[in-house]
Amino acid sequence: MKYAFFLGCLIPAREPSYENSVRKIAPELGIELVEMEGANCCAPFSIQSVDYTSWLALAARNLCMAEQMRLNIVTLCNDCYESLLMTNTILKENNELKDKVNEILADVGLEFKGKTDVKIFSDVLYEDVGLEKVKNAVKKPFNGLRVAVQPGCHLTKPKRIHFGQQMGIAALDKLVEATGANSVPYERKEACCGGPLRGVNDEVALHVAKQKLDCMKAAGVDGIVTVCPFCYLELDMGQIEIKRHLKEEYNLPVLSFAELLRMAMGMKLEDWELKAHRIPITKIIDIAEGK
Amino acid sequence: MHEVANTPRGRGVLACIQCGRCTSSCPVARVVQEHNPRKLMEMIILGLRSDVLDGQLPWYCLSCFTCLDRCPQRGDVGEVMFAIRNLAVRKGNVPEGILVQAKSLFENGRVVTASRMASVQREKYGLGKEPSVDVEAVQKILKKTCFAKLISKGS
Numbered sequence: 450m451k452y453a454f455f456l457g458c459l460i461p462a463r464e465p466s467y468e469n470s471v472r473k474i475a476p477e478l479g480i481e482l483v484e485m486e487g488a489n490c491c492a493p494f495s496i497q498s499v500d501y502t503s504w505l506a507l508a509a510r511n512l513c514m515a516e517q518m519r520l521n522i523v524t525l526c527n528d529c530y531e532s533l534l535m536t537n538t539i540l541k542e543n544n545e546l547k548d549k550v551n552e553i554l555a556d557v558g559l560e561f562k563g564k565t566d567v568k569i570f571s572d573v574l575y576e577d578v579g580l581e582k583v584k585n586a587v588k589k590p591f592n593g594l595r596v597a598v599q600p601g602c603h604l605t606k607p608k609r610i611h612f613g614q615q616m617g618i619a620a621l622d623k624l625v626e627a628t629g630a631n632s633v634p635y636e637r638k639e640a641c642c643g644g645p646l647r648g649v650n651d652e653v654a655l656h657v658a659k660q661k662l663d664c665m666k667a668a669g670v671d672g673i674v675t676v677c678p679f680c681y682l683e684l685d686m687g688q689i690e691i692k693r694h695l696k697e698e699y700n701l702p703v704l705s706f707a708e709l710l711r712m713a714m715g716m717k718l719e720d721w722e723l724k725a726h727r728i729p730i731t732k733i734i735d736i737a738e739g740k
Numbered sequence: 741m742h743e744v745a746n747t748p749r750g751r752g753v754l755a756c757i758q759c760g761r762c763t764s765s766c767p768v769a770r771v772v773q774e775h776n777p778r779k780l781m782e783m784i785i786l787g788l789r790s791d792v793l794d795g796q797l798p799w800y801c802l803s804c805f806t807c808l809d810r811c812p813q814r815g816d817v818g819e820v821m822f823a824i825r826n827l828a829v830r831k832g833n834v835p836e837g838i839l840v841q842a843k844s845l846f847e848n849g850r851v852v853t854a855s856r857m858a859s860v861q862r863e864k865y866g867l868g869k870e871p872s873v874d875v876e877a878v879q880k881i882l883k884k885t886c887f888a889k890l891i892s893k894g895s
Contacts, residue, residue: 458850461870465862472867487874490850494803495841498825499834501748503887507845510881546748553884557877606805607818641767641804648837649799656771657802721865 450577452523452568453515454482455533458490459678460525466722467678470707471525471570473716477586478578482523485514491529494645505546506553508536512567513559521566523573525707527677528645531603534567535610569604571676571706575620583627588715590629594672594736596709597665597701598625598632599684601677602641625674625706628713635668637661643687644679655694658687662699672702672733674709681705685727702730712737741785743827750823752816756781762807762817768800775800777807777817784824798828799835829890842891846882849873 460468475482490496492507511533515522524530540547541563551560568576574583600618605611618639622632643657662684665673675681685703692698703726708718712734723730744750762777763769769776774796783792792798801821808818828834834842841851854862854870862868882888 456871458852461862461867462850462852462854462858465858465865465867469865469867484871486872487877488871489873489878490845492845493851495838495851496845497803497822498838499829499842499890500885500887501822501826503882503885506881506885507878510877553881556880556884557874602802602804602806607808609808640806641802643767643802645802645804646768646800648840649835650837653768653772653800657767660767660770719865721861 450479450573451481451483451520452573453485453518453520453565455485455488455491455511455522455524455529457524457526457529457678459682464678464681464705464725466718466725467525467681467705467707469722470705470711474707474711474714477714478574478582480573480578483518483520485511485518488514491524491526491532493528493532495649497532502549502553504532505536505540505550508532509540509550509554509561510557510559512537512565513554513561515565516562521568523568523570525570525678527569527601527603528679530567530569537563537565537567538610569676571604571621571624575624580623580627583624583710587628587713589713589737591709591713591733591736592629594630594733595633595670596625596630596672596674597635597668597670598622598638599642599661599673599675599677599680600639601675601680604676605639621676621706625709628709630674630709633668633670635670636664642680642683644683647683654683655687655691658683659691659695659697662688662691662701665701666699670701671736672704672730674704674706676706678705689727700728702726702728702733704730704733741787743789744784744820744823747823747826749816749819749826752811752814753781753784753820755813755815756785757813758782759812761810761812762815765806765810767804767806768802772800777801777821781815781817781820784820792824793828793831794833798825798833832893839891842887846879846888846891847875849875849878
């Protein structure tokens with residue numbers, strides 16, 4: 450299983466532990482990740498808000514690079530996933546727009562042909578690697594750990610783009626449960642974390658995050674597991690800010706699913722990775738080590 | 741209304757029947773009274789151009805697309821939000837946070853870049869440098885579209 454590895458901006462810059470975990474677990478599961486040298490930002494929410502055609506052209510440039518590599522793209526980030534998947538779908542369906550974008554891309558020596566597919570890492574684990582193989586790789590299951598799974602919006606929304614393309618929330622739950630953890634149902638599970646408004650309207654972003662955290666706390670979980678780096682940042686850093694500004698404390702450690710799986714596969718997180726978590730994850734490590 | 745409907749992501753406004761399911765689905769509407777997607781669609785339909793484009797209203801939306809999935813009319817409210825943000829930017833209405841990301845994209849090819857400390861850490865822990873970006877290609881694309889002009893106007 451070989452993929453063009455689209456790392457995006459946020460994970461390498463802010464969440465190297467997430468990246469490191471993916472790089473560690475992928476070879477163990479038979480996934481080969483081929484670097485995309487020179488790839489640009491996917492053009493997320495903020496860029497799409499400025500201009501439509503620029504979005505499509507920037508995202509299409511990345512798609513063209515994968516086409517040239519003759520590989521499907523795998524992303525780690527929900528926003529990269531949405532941007533690339535949506536652009537791929539739109540340009541495959543709309544010849545007029547495809548021509549317009551190709552006219553722009555001609556200047557950088559590329560042409561969109563529509564010959565690649567876009568996947569998110571959890572899809573690859575569930576559909577291509579398979580749940581059984583993931584289960585078999587788990588050496589130190591997190592028995593008894595109760596987690597709130599935060600799927601993030603663009604893993605499944607908008608459904609029109611995702612329908613038939615990907616696995617949905619139930620499959621993510623199954624992956625999490627393959628590590629031995631219990632994915633606890635909670636209210637507003639599909640709701641947004643508030644992350645996209647970070648830096649645009651921080652106060653609103655925090656209030657939206659608080660709605661989620663309230664629901665997770667009410668479900669009595671030990672921690673939060675997410676696949677989206679925006680949710681990761683908003684719910685981890687957000688808890689510190691909520692404590693400061695809204696006087697509410699949760700103490701819910703946040704892990705990326707890749708980190709959870711890596712630990713369940715018997716690989717320890719290194720010291721610098723533990724320190725990267727603003728809400729300490731010691732409680733989860735203790736469970737992993739059977740304390 | 742037709743100014744919005746004629747943009748690539750704004751067509752949905754023509755289908756709106758003002759049922760309000762978007763507002764009842766919206767995570768921001770629960771915490772910000774001023775943000776009411778149904779009302780915003782109504783304002784677009786009524787042609788209240790400056791009320792829609794000049795203030796804060798286009799910039800509350802998280803683009804979580806819950807409204808888009810739930811709209812019974814395929815009114816694509818979340819997409820219409822992108823349409824009005826594109827129009828607002830053309831009037832010079834861009835929040836600082838968006839502008840910072842847009843400028844970073846133009847200068848670095850990515851919206852977020854590693855701080856110097858993060859770069860040192862990456863090297864130290866064997867992750868190497870951040871993946872390379874062909875900034876020249878990004879700038880060529882953004883100069884060919886109107887992006888480069890729009891962000892210089894917004895500052």
